[in-house]
Amino acid sequence: MEKDSAHTNYLSEAIALAVANVQNSGGPFGAVVVTADGQVFHGVNRVTADNDPSAHAEVMAIRNACAALETFDLTGARLYTSCEPCPMCLATSLWARLAGVYFAADRHDAADGGFDDAVFYDYFNTPPEDRSLPVRQVPMETRTAPFEQWASTLDRVDY
Amino acid sequence: MEKDSAHTNYLSEAIALAVANVQNSGGPFGAVVVTADGQVFHGVNRVTADNDPSAHAEVMAIRNACAALETFDLTGARLYTSCEPCPMCLATSLWARLAGVYFAADRHDAADGGFDDAVFYDYFNTPPEDRSLPVRQVPMETRTAPFEQWASTLDRVDY
Numbered sequence: 001m002e003k004d005s006a007h008t009n010y011l012s013e014a015i016a017l018a019v020a021n022v023q024n025s026g027g028p029f030g031a032v033v034v035t036a037d038g039q040v041f042h043g044v045n046r047v048t049a050d051n052d053p054s055a056h057a058e059v060m061a062i063r064n065a066c067a068a069l070e071t072f073d074l075t076g077a078r079l080y081t082s083c084e085p086c087p088m089c090l091a092t093s094l095w096a097r098l099a100g101v102y103f104a105a106d107r108h109d110a111a112d113g114g115f116d117d118a119v120f121y122d123y124f125n126t127p128p129e130d131r132s133l134p135v136r137q138v139p140m141e142t143r144t145a146p147f148e149q150w151a152s153t154l155d156r157v158d159y
Numbered sequence: 160m161e162k163d164s165a166h167t168n169y170l171s172e173a174i175a176l177a178v179a180n181v182q183n184s185g186g187p188f189g190a191v192v193v194t195a196d197g198q199v200f201h202g203v204n205r206v207t208a209d210n211d212p213s214a215h216a217e218v219m220a221i222r223n224a225c226a227a228l229e230t231f232d233l234t235g236a237r238l239y240t241s242c243e244p245c246p247m248c249l250a251t252s253l254w255a256r257l258a259g260v261y262f263a264a265d266r267h268d269a270a271d272g273g274f275d276d277a278v279f280y281d282y283f284n285t286p287p288e289d290r291s292l293p294v295r296q297v298p299m300e301t302r303t304a305p306f307e308q309w310a311s312t313l314d315r316v317d318y
Contacts, residue, residue: 007297018305022312028305048316051225053232053254054218066210073212082305085294087283088250094279094292095212095247101294104302113306114317120253124246124283133253135244135260138166143263146177146187146241147272153181157207158273 010080011104018082025049031057033065036076041065058089062096073097083110086120169239170263177241184208190216192224195235200224217248221255232256242269245279
């Protein structure tokens with residue numbers, strides 16, 4: 001019960017961020033990262049405002065949390081977002097080691113609002129050879145040179 | 160024939176960026192964006208150096224190209240990357256409207272080098288209810304408020 005109201009409070013915060021962001025030349029999306037120890041970080045969609053296609057609210061909240069905490073690992077943190085996250089945001093959440101994602105509006109609400117992400121969901125449900133964006137390996141003799149450089153570097157930061 | 164050597168040249172550039180990045184406290188990954196009119200932009204992995212889990216070489220190359228060109232739309236551009244892109248990078252490439260992605264090392268080379276992304280590929284091949292990162296909708300009465308604010312904003316930048 002207490003936990004459900006916590007979810008609701010953070011989602012209300014994400015929705016309020018989204019509304020305010022529209023009034024600040026941003027897209028209608030907001031997100032909140034809550035760390036395992038309860039610290040709260042905000043993100044809003046700045047794709048068009050910052051000319052950054054990766055600047056979805058969820059990614060921005062993760063970036064902001066990581067920058068403030070000086071880490072690239074948010075193990076145990078939760079993400080609250082005003083709208084169902086796209087595959088880019090889910091994959092970024094995986095890389096950040098998040099523990100869970102909660103959202104308010106879903107992909108159908110978003111499509112009704114003019115944001116149809118179906119092509120993104122469909123992409124990962126389509127066999128690689130039939131995908132809309134061609135991705136192709138080119139034979140390169142030097143292709144493992146970066147990993148060899150990495151292996152010989154003693155002061156590297158593994159992750 | 161001319162086109163294949165162009166691919167090879169850009170991939171060599173991406174591999175050289177990756178090697179140099181290891182010597183500059185970065186991960187062993189490099190990428191190059193080539194716009195439809197032939198402009199070239201670089202990116203390298205700065206996840207640990209910048210504390211940004213989204214800072215893969217591919218995403219950085221896209222961000223750098225967009226920032227320099229003052230656009231969030233790279234329609235017709237190609238991405239060359241030293242290693243097979245993960246789902247985050249593929250989804251970012253989709254959002255940037257890239258025309259194609261070419262890579263040198265594949266996911267198996269990466270795993271041999273200590274970078275095993277299998278969990279990321281598996282994630283999108285797993286039914287949502289069985290996925291490692293739980294993603295859940297919470298009922299919120301105000302969930303469409305951001306889209307209503309968007310619809311009533313006349314000077315918005317659609318995308």
